[in-house]
Amino acid sequence: MNKTERMYAVVEELRAVAPRARSASWLAERFEVSVRTIERDLSALQQAGVPIWATNGRRGGYSVDAAMTLPPLNFTPAEAVAMVAALALAGPTPWSDAARSGLAKIAAAMSDADRRSAGELVQRVLVPEQADAGGGIPGIVGQALAERRVLEIDYTDIKDAVTSRVIEPTGFVSVNDAWYVIGWCRLREAYRVFRMDRISAAVARMERAPERPPVDPHGDIPTTVRALSM
Known part of the structure; x- marks a missing residue:
């Protein structure tokens, strides 16, 4: 993953969990780079106008403006699992990563109870494994x-x-x-x-x-x- 791809991915990660924050060390481990590299990426994104904020404290870190996130959604667990299954059955496409990113945003915007129910349901849905063309x-x-x-x-x-x-x-x-x-x-x-x-x-x-x-x-x-x- 080059720098540009990583910076896009960092923003998508922050959007998916907003308004919660991710620490620089968590992001560094997620993208397999140093904390200093992540901090440089975040600084560059802030200078480019991306609304990323730093917060202090035990649960502090970096978060993105809530205006860039999805509002709470009324997807049912079955609807969420249907999209997971459709993505798997579609096989490898040039947009596999984008589809997974979209699903992560949907999951992050669901209620905790619905997200847990969807997670339990998806374990019961078996689809053929296919080669991954994402990334x-x-x-x-x-x-x-x-x-x-x-x-x-x-x-x-x-x-x-x-x-x-x-x-x-x-x-x-x-x-x-x-x-x-x-x-x-x-x-x-x-x-x-x-x-x-x-x-x-x-x-x-x-x-x-x-x-x-x-x-x-x-x-x-x-x-x-x-x-x-x-």
Whole structure:
């Protein structure tokens, strides 16, 4: 997890537990960095305008403005578990981490009694284990698409040829239980489709990608995937 990803995650953690606080030492252990690193991250976030407050005392630490949190929700335990099951059954997606973060916010906003009931109920719901695509490369690619960032990737094609590409991601498509990122490839100067599990490295540039249609306007998604992901 790079610095930017960690800072996003710290804010999400504080939002999920607000108005309660997290200590710097707790956050450092959670994100596997030093307390000093967490304190620098929090200072940078405060300077950027994120409403993070420090409180003293035995239960003190850092908390985020309550205005950035969800109000109490009337989700029933069964509704909460239904969302957990739906996430598990959906399998790996580029938004696995975002979905888990959303569920954590919902759980944090539930009453203590409903949260305990949901926790007990979810232990009785068995779903098939699936490979986790959260974080890592899928997370980087998904974030780049959301922020319209240019991506640098290392890609292995079906013939095991490895190339380094600079792409402008424009969309995702799921075909036959596999996820593909669609984008304008600057190496080929054309739309290309890249199977997610063949991307061995991905770095998002600060450069913003220009506006483009989600897919090749002269093709269709199934044909594009078959023709260009080989």
